[in-house]
Amino acid sequence: MEEKKRHQRLWIIIIAVILGSLFVCAVGAVAGGVAGYIAGRRAARQYVRAPQVIPMTPTPIPRVVPKPQKPEELPETPFAFGAGALVTDVVDDSPADKAGIRRGDIIVEIDGRPLKEGDNLSEIIQDHEPGDNVELRVIRGGRSRIVTVRLERNPNKPGNVPWLGLYYRLLPWPELEIPESDN
Known part of the structure; x- marks a missing residue:
């Protein structure tokens, strides 16, 4: 009989360990979700802030404008013949x-x-x-x-x-x- 009680206690301990592990996992998942939510909100606030005004400095227009390159031309050919x-x-x-x-x-x-x-x-x-x-x-x-x-x-x-x-x-x-x- 004593062995039967020991066997029952062992099963109770195993079930308690499994339930405890599940509880710890659930608490960890909730804590991770809350931490992710808070971190996401903080990161989003950085992008939602009012835009900074960047002072504009005048850029001088260059006086010399480069000329576009002309493609190399082939010698003139008469087009009075077939293909x-x-x-x-x-x-x-x-x-x-x-x-x-x-x-x-x-x-x-x-x-x-x-x-x-x-x-x-x-x-x-x-x-x-x-x-x-x-x-x-x-x-x-x-x-x-x-x-x-x-x-x-x-x-x-x-x-x-x-x-x-x-x-x-x-x-x-x-x-x-x-x-x-x-x-």
């Missing part, structure tokens, strides 16, 4: 540079085939191999000339990819007459 590729830059020592193609030139034919709206110069060059000679009809200063370019392997791409070595922008215009070739 083409306007050369915007030529890579130094590239096949195009070696052949004498310059910034501002307009490529209007490749191997006798006129460029049309929707044609892509890069894709047409990809149909060739490094070492191939490509004839380009180029318009410069209103005059047409044929330039032969020997393609090289593209140093920036893996594999045997042909490279012309220039940057361009496609110019779609209605089909008009191309000036006669100088050469």
Whole structure:
């Protein structure tokens, strides 16, 4: 019987510890909530205070106004021909540079085939191999000339990819007459 009483006391102690722990947790939660509420109100009061008046000091207006930079202009080109590729830059020592193609030139034919709206110069060059000679009809200063370019392997791409070595922008215009070739 005594063992039964000891067993009951043990259960009472366990239940008392659990209830005491729950009570302490509840008191802690309430205390934390109240502390958070008070801290939040204090922090909010700092932002609700009347705005401070900041004294203004006059700032002198600069006498020299910088001029806007003018974008670099391409050479003048006549627009009396069909679609083409306007050369915007030529890579130094590239096949195009070696052949004498310059910034501002307009490529209007490749191997006798006129460029049309929707044609892509890069894709047409990809149909060739490094070492191939490509004839380009180029318009410069209103005059047409044929330039032969020997393609090289593209140093920036893996594999045997042909490279012309220039940057361009496609110019779609209605089909008009191309000036006669100088050469």
